[in-house]
Amino acid sequence: MKYSQRVCIKRSHLRRDKQYLTAMATAVFKTYAPNQLQLLPPTWEEKIDKAHPVRVVDKVIEQVDLGKLYNSYEGGGTSAYHPKMLLKAIIYAYICNIYSSRKIEEAIKSNIHLIWLCGNTQPDHNTINRFRSHKAAPVLKDIFKQIVLLLAQQGLVSLKEVYVDGTKIEANANRYTFVWGNAIKTNKEKMAKQLEDLWQFAQQVATEELQDTAVVDFTTIDAQKVTETVNTIEEAIKDKAVPKKVKQKLQEYEHKEAILDGRNSYSKTDEDATFMRMKEDHMNNGQLKPGYNVQITTNKQIITNYDLFPNPTDTLTLPAHLDSFKQLYDQLPETVTADSGYGSEQNYEHLEDNHITAYVKYNTFQQQQQGIRVKKYPFAAEHLHYNQEQDCYICPMGQHMHNIGTYIRKNESGFEQTITRYGAGNCAGCPHRGVCHKGKGNRVIEVNHNLNRHKQQARALLTSEQGIAHRKQREKDVEAVFGNIKHNKGFRRFLLRGKQQVITEFGWVAIAHNLSKKAA
Numbered sequence: 421m422k423y424s425q426r427v428c429i430k431r432s433h434l435r436r437d438k439q440y441l442t443a444m445a446t447a448v449f450k451t452y453a454p455n456q457l458q459l460l461p462p463t464w465e466e467k468i469d470k471a472h473p474v475r476v477v478d479k480v481i482e483q484v485d486l487g488k489l490y491n492s493y494e495g496g497g498t499s500a501y502h503p504k505m506l507l508k509a510i511i512y513a514y515i516c517n518i519y520s521s522r523k524i525e526e527a528i529k530s531n532i533h534l535i536w537l538c539g540n541t542q543p544d545h546n547t548i549n550r551f552r553s554h555k556a557a558p559v560l561k562d563i564f565k566q567i568v569l570l571l572a573q574q575g576l577v578s579l580k581e582v583y584v585d586g587t588k589i590e591a592n593a594n595r596y597t598f599v600w601g602n603a604i605k606t607n608k609e610k611m612a613k614q615l616e617d618l619w620q621f622a623q624q625v626a627t628e629e630l631q632d633t634a635v636v637d638f639t640t641i642d643a644q645k646v647t648e649t650v651n652t653i654e655e656a657i658k659d660k661a662v663p664k665k666v667k668q669k670l671q672e673y674e675h676k677e678a679i680l681d682g683r684n685s686y687s688k689t690d691e692d693a694t695f696m697r698m699k700e701d702h703m704n705n706g707q708l709k710p711g712y713n714v715q716i717t718t719n720k721q722i723i724t725n726y727d728l729f730p731n732p733t734d735t736l737t738l739p740a741h742l743d744s745f746k747q748l749y750d751q752l753p754e755t756v757t758a759d760s761g762y763g764s765e766q767n768y769e770h771l772e773d774n775h776i777t778a779y780v781k782y783n784t785f786q787q788q789q790q791g792i793r794v795k796k797y798p799f800a801a802e803h804l805h806y807n808q809e810q811d812c813y814i815c816p817m818g819q820h821m822h823n824i825g826t827y828i829r830k831n832e833s834g835f836e837q838t839i840t841r842y843g844a845g846n847c848a849g850c851p852h853r854g855v856c857h858k859g860k861g862n863r864v865i866e867v868n869h870n871l872n873r874h875k876q877q878a879r880a881l882l883t884s885e886q887g888i889a890h891r892k893q894r895e896k897d898v899e900a901v902f903g904n905i906k907h908n909k910g911f912r913r914f915l916l917r918g919k920q921q922v923i924t925e926f927g928w929v930a931i932a933h934n935l936s937k938k939a940a
């Protein structure tokens with residue numbers, strides 16, 4: 421651009437600014453002086469709205485007994501940041517969906533609510549992280565309990581009626597560094613086969629060697645002869661195709677099996693995380709990711725207990741979860757409502773033994789209610805008439821199916837189920853054959869009478885007026901809590917690693933959730 425053109429543009433800008441200034445002459449602006457010093461500057465306190473959630477956090481934590489937390493500080497050295505301040509700050513950060521320690525540090529410097537909550541102190545991310553993962557970890561569940569009891573005193577939650585459910589949350593672990601239990605099992609079987617072959621070969625060599633040297637007579641055996649024989653065997657099997665590091669490999673597998681501890685998989689970057697199929701969308705599409713099964717009990721959308729399990733299914737988690745509830749509050753709930761994932765004989769037994777009313781569905785409840793089951797499987801054992809006096813079932817052709825014995829079946833956790841078998845006398849030439857029974861011989865059915873009794877009880881409870889109310893409430897109680905945590909709060913992946921750290925992390929999430937419900 422030429423010099424004359426630039427001068428021309430500059431002049432036109434000057435003319436435009438002059439026009440604006442002339443037009444603005446009548447407008448009045450409020451004073452804007454950000455650097456103006458104030459004689460009596462406002463306090464942080466007056467900047468915080470009276471009904472703001474940050475005040476709820478402050479007020480509730482002020483009522484919690486933090487003696488155990490204070491006692492965990494050894495004393496000596498330089499002064500530490502006040503644990504009460506750190507506790508409040510982290511809970512409030514979690515309420516604001518800020519989970520990273522660096523982002524919490526940043527917010528403590530810039531967020532007016534956190535500035536007020538921290539009393540204008542500024543702990544850095546290392547301090548926040550140490551406190552969150554280590555200092556507060558041993559006492560966090562106790563703090564959680566105290567908060568729940570405070571809310572219960574205010575009538576915001578009841579410990580008598582609880583809703584149980586579980587969800588899978590992704591671990592902070594690499595999705596591609598997995599160890600599979602089945603792969604170890606297969607490899608060990610292959611190695612066992614190779615070792616067996618080697619052993620047989622060695623025996624053969626030894627026999628030949630012993631025959632040649634007549635060492636078979638043990639009365640004449642001596643060290644030199646044994647050494648010579650062993651050396652000969654070693655020499656003979658040297659070239660045998662056996663993995664060179666069999667011993668090391670076996671030790672490695674044993675180590676991995678110890679980490680697996682009955683699970684089928686784990687991630688190398690977080691050995692406590694198990695690979696689970698995670699739901700990715702409403703169509704249940706998903707993929708295998710390392711994660712944890714989080715179990716919670718709720719009432720009025722407030723979390724009353726939380727636990728972490730390595731098993732991807734909910735079936736085996738209920739007894740342990742209720743035990744931890746009892747440990748926490750020294751009492752058990754009066755009613756438990758849960759979905760069909762919990763409807764196992766073991767769970768029903770546990771609830772009955774502890775005098776808990778179980779509004780717990782079983783796997784076929786929904787289909788039974790809709791009449792789908794009887795239409796789909798009219799010949800299923802559950803639809804056959806049972807004659808209790810004679811202990812026999814009546815098949816669709818009127819034939820008596822008599823008790824032909826019982827056996828015990830154990831589930832994954834070692835719970836024993838008694839299964840009774842009933843057999844038809846003669847199925848030959850039956851017109852229903854093929855629909856009723858596809859096997860070669862006569863039809864045999866297996867029945868778990870105790871489970872059937874529990875299912876009958878559960879069905880009566882679930883279809884009662886209270887049962888219907890509990891079922892409806894379950895959907896908007898415990899399921900809504902997971903919805904809030906995962907979708908609204910965006911907490912879909914743990915930041916910490918290892919079961920102890922992860923359970924502590926969920927404890928923070930649970931406390932933040934409960935206090936945000938109180939503030940709502």
Ligand code: SF4
Pocket residue numbers: 815816817818819844846847850851852853854856857863
């Ligand atoms: S196939 Fe056997 S059990 Fe089934 S209806 Fe016929 S006789 Fe009865």
